[in-house]
Amino acid sequence: MHKELDDFFEDVITVRLTPERDGLDIIDQTLLPGIRKRICLRTKEEIWNAIRELKVRGAPAIGVAAAYGMAVTADHIQAEDFSAFYHALVEIKNYLASSRPTAVNLFWALNRMEQRALAEKEKSLDTVKAALFEEADRIREEDVAISRNIGELGFGLLKKLKKEGEPIGILTHCNAGTLATAKYGTATAPMYLALEHGWEGTDMHVYCDETRPLLQGARLTAYELCHAGITTTLQCDNMASVLMKSGKIHIVFTGCDRVAINGDSANKIGTNQVAILARHYGIPFYICAPSSTIDKSCPDGDHIPIEQRSPDEVTQMWYKERMAPEGVDVFNPAFDVTDHDLITGIITEKGVCHAPFAEDFARLKI
Ligand code: MRU
Secondary structure, three states: OOHHHHHHHHHOOOEEEOOOOOOEEEEOOOOOOOOOOEEEEOOHHHHHHHHHOOOOOOHHHHHHHHHHHHHHHHOOOOOOOHHHHHHHHHHHHHHHHOOOOOOHHHHHHHHHHHHHHHHOOOOOHHHHHHHHHHHHHHHHHHHHHHHHHHHHHHHHHHHHHOOOOOOEEEEEOOOOOHHHOOOOOOOOHHHHHHHHOOOOHHHEEEEEEOOOOOOHHHHHHHHHHHHOOOEEEEEOHHHHHHHHHOOOOOEEEEOOOEEOOOOOEEEEOOHHHHHHHHHHOOOOEEEEOOHHHEOOOOOOHHHOOOOEOOOHHHHOOOOOOOOOOOOOOOOOEOEEEEOHHHOOEEEEOOEEEOOOHHHHHHHOOO
């Protein structure tokens, strides 16, 4: 990848430890794209709030933040023995788990941290604490490798669909980019890998849905892709059908927050309508997801908890003045579920899964 893009990735790293390893150093995504500011989180309350307020967001990045959050805050636990330490650790885990309900990576990462502590329980508490830092580092490093694999597989699909001399049109929703992960993103990974494999930014034309109400597409995806030199167009969510009808979109890539075992996939609100449109216009619709996003305990989309957020995000946020009457009832779910039969494939790091998804997940040992 070219140096400028690598430098950009370095500048916007979502989550890392402070050099003293006593806190989380995150880029505050609520300030992007106007202000690129890193902030430090030390207490469990600061970490909880940063996740809740979307200062750090996107399923894999939330998992990494929670893992480091557990390591950093567990380091301060004063306990006589493992049993007392473990009790305090589980309290931290349960508290961080209550920050957001939908992205399963949060619970997956927290469980992995708990399991690591249990695996070390015969050792000294200092060793257990050090192991928690090691596990969080590992979760972060694995995420880079996982999204790279997703990118390779997605790039394979782009190569098949691309016509000589024409940019391939890709539509994406929300931000499943570098800002949502530890490096390549999931939905953006095929684009970044395309650059690594020698494509020019003009070989692709990425259409970013603005993504109401929190504008992750406009503020974050368009920001990253413009930095990468990829031809990028931003449209409001209700403009996607016009683009699809005109033949400009050849493939859709989105991320996701939780996949049920039958393939139903929860992602940012509005994803389901993109999938319905894609089906109508005969455009392949792919979900890009690390296998940690597949929740084997969840039979179908009806069992995925959907986060409801504040009405203010719809009525007044981003506006100079309130744009809806006081007291109006507001519907503001943060996610929706795309039915599995609308999904062409789910690209995981282990392979591309097709319907019946449960069989493919089993085949790939997910
Ligand atoms: O509310 P957000 O911004 O955390 O929602 C993010 C998404 O919906 C992403 O598409 C998803 O987490 C996948 S990120 C690789």
